[in-house]
Amino acid sequence: MSTNMRDAMRRLLALCLLAVPLAAPAQESIPAAEVALSHDAPVQLLGKLKGTQRDAQDYIVHLEAGDTLDVALKASAASSTAFNVLSPGSETALYVGMIEGEMHWMHEVEQAGNYTVRVYLIRAAARQGTSSRYTLTLIRR
Numbered sequence: 001m002s003t004n005m006r007d008a009m010r011r012l013l014a015l016c017l018l019a020v021p022l023a024a025p026a027q028e029s030i031p032a033a034e035v036a037l038s039h040d041a042p043v044q045l046l047g048k049l050k051g052t053q054r055d056a057q058d059y060i061v062h063l064e065a066g067d068t069l070d071v072a073l074k075a076s077a078a079s080s081t082a083f084n085v086l087s088p089g090s091e092t093a094l095y096v097g098m099i100e101g102e103m104h105w106m107h108e109v110e111q112a113g114n115y116t117v118r119v120y121l122i123r124a125a126a127r128q129g130t131s132s133r134y135t136l137t138l139i140r141r
Contacts, residue, residue: 030118032058037140045136047119049081051126059117061138063109070106070139071117077132078103080125088113098122
């Protein structure tokens with residue numbers, strides 16, 4: 001498939017997903033953990049997700065304007081596990097792993113605040129009770 005065709009398909013999928021919540025986990029509240037990041041010092045977080053019990057985990061990181069957030073995810077159920085990065089105080093995603101299909105993302109933020117990195121099971125996998133062990137690596141540059 002050509003790069004142009006792939007980009008067009010991603011845009012179409014993104015538009016379709018605007019009509020539904022982006023990878024909203026089935027559970028009512030998502031557990032959250034605050035993570036302190038020092039400049040250029042990687043933090044590795046180990047976790048486990050299991051559909052129907054715990055299908056998402058949030059990690060809150062404070063960034064200053066101009067900081068670059070580097071996120072990498074490795075998961076045992078890689079095709080069923082993804083991450084999003086959410087803007088401070090918002091459910092607006094800067095990055096939607098389910099659409100992009102990448103397990104690594106790096107971005108310079110324009111606004112200071114608490115960003116949320118949400119690791120989750122894709123809804124179909126969560127409903128089937130899929131388990132996934134993961135390592136999330138976060139770096140503030």
